[in-house]
Amino acid sequence: MTDDRRAAGTPTLEDVARAAGVSRATVSRVINGVRNVDPVIQEAVRQAVSVTGYTPNRAARSLVTRRADAVALVVSGAGIEPEAAPEASGNASEAGTSGGGNSFTAQVFADPFFGRVVTGVVNYLRPRGMHPVLMFAESSRAREEVVAYLRQGSADGALVVSTHAEDPLPALIAEAGLAAVLFARPARPVPVSYVDLAHQDGARLAAEHLLGRGCRRTATISGPLDVPAGQARLTGFRDTMARHGHPYIPVVEGQFTQESGEAAMERLLAEHPDLDGVFAANDLMALGACHVLREHGRSVPGDVAVVGFDDSSAALACRPPLTTVRQPVEGMAAEMTRLLLDRLARPDGPVTSVIFEPELVVRGSA
């Protein structure tokens, strides 16, 4: 680094020392915030820094500010499974994985949702000269690494997106007294701020749209029911249907993946061959449902109307394009980031939540 700087003509520590008329070590001590330096010398060094245009190494500045000026974007996964995953993914670099792969990271990015989260985070951080450190935490060891990384000050705080309800990371972070904001309310109460969507309102919009089209035999493919969002979307859909005189709505639980949407649709069609409307709790499952309906000779939306949830890029990849409940993911991710920077600026600020309103986007599928 030092050589590169010199080659490019960037001012060095030596230049500052020369301009201030002091030793290199003294400049270093002033920049590092060592206390017992004569105030007059401190001022001379500061002026020399300003005159030469010297940019102190980020690490040096961090020592003074006690801030890394970096935040971690953590995609946090499932289970209590012990140390298997990191080893496995270590090997995957050699083995490669087919069709987008089945490692945790590959799964994460197969869902267009995460790209939208990254977009929102980057849009908020970048004008502030910051960039997210991307981390994955799908095993106990990986979670420990995230906590250690934050503890040692490599990042000032974490933006946490959990893919599973039983994710222990939010609690670990809260116990360690580290700064974090969550995307979506955790399944178990944890004193950490979060952003979330009014999921029930979104499901209500889907139900009202299907009813408005004249659907009378609707079914739903829910998300995982141990996830608050999965639960809330199902409740919202059922409640609205009940309020309109439809007390019984067949449900098959999916896992927010395209494959689980296909399997669920197969089951619903077998058990309820006369259905005329389907609400899938996310777009990937709706996409899978449309594939299966077409394979069974049902037209969408003619025979069966399909509504998804998220308005992810899967909604546009589908034929016909999906009518869906738009989750403003980019805006939510930006707000999550704003809350974290707020918290870093005022560590004693209150734990808070910000809930976004969904809206219906009508396209071809319903």
Place this chain on the structure above:
Amino acid sequence: MTDDRRAAGTPTLEDVARAAGVSRATVSRVINGVRNVDPVIQEAVRQAVSVTGYTPNRAARSLVTRRADAVALVVSGAGIEPEAAPEASGNASEAGTSGGGNSFTAQVFADPFFGRVVTGVVNYLRPRGMHPVLMFAESSRAREEVVAYLRQGSADGALVVSTHAEDPLPALIAEAGLAAVLFARPARPVPVSYVDLAHQDGARLAAEHLLGRGCRRTATISGPLDVPAGQARLTGFRDTMARHGHPYIPVVEGQFTQESGEAAMERLLAEHPDLDGVFAANDLMALGACHVLREHGRSVPGDVAVVGFDDSSAALACRPPLTTVRQPVEGMAAEMTRLLLDRLARPDGPVTSVIFEPELVVRGSA
């Protein structure tokens, strides 16, 4: 940070100072690598660090090692367009973008390819205790920020994935003498190491497969022809066809997006209604082509066989699933990362390239 550490019982600088029998300032100076400290005291501090289990702040360690122990993963974009993009994306955080959005970051992650790159990079870095800093560089200002970030030592080097041929970033990085490795050969020669695929060999596999199925009237949807990969895949396809007695292959140029694949397929069908085979230079365009073929009542692969390229998750999302040329993206991204860490360990090592061999994955579409 200091308060959190204390609360959690983590050893602090004070604990080290007490154990070593010296002042806090002295401990700090030893850890920061200040030279004029008595060697006996230095040794005492080191022993106290070891006894207390104190983890020096990452910033402090960086000052000693002159390494950030971080690498940037830069997704680098197009044009010479000036400062528009960062402003625009700054606003996008409020406005939100529909259907996966149209900002640069949203576009990037709409392509499953980038998720696979991230997977390969993370798989290689994580067992080494490192995590990528995610950066985007689609405008001149964003590129300057990347170069400044590397210069000031916030990251030790960059992994660069360019989405456009005219990307000036590799040259800027080379001129600044910064460490970097590229994913794919740049359009113009730059003295920077890269990994790449034998694209012509991949296109040859696609051509031989279509010929082997009995296709006699094939066409191709190429990638952007100013991108080396786009050019090489077209050349490889045409050369193989010519060698088998098919001198004329209709071509429509696409942009590696689903929409461009749809538009290209519409044109090919209009101009060559009797075609029986299509090679699309990536899976997203092949997916778009399959949609259009179906809309025109052509069955895939019965009437028209379709071969894609990449083996991305779009290949599995397609109905029928795509026969495609597998690009081992995760392995290539891991190798790119290995080359960068090598370069950081031996800054005077030679600039090098590693070329991967593709393979054909046969599924339903051809």
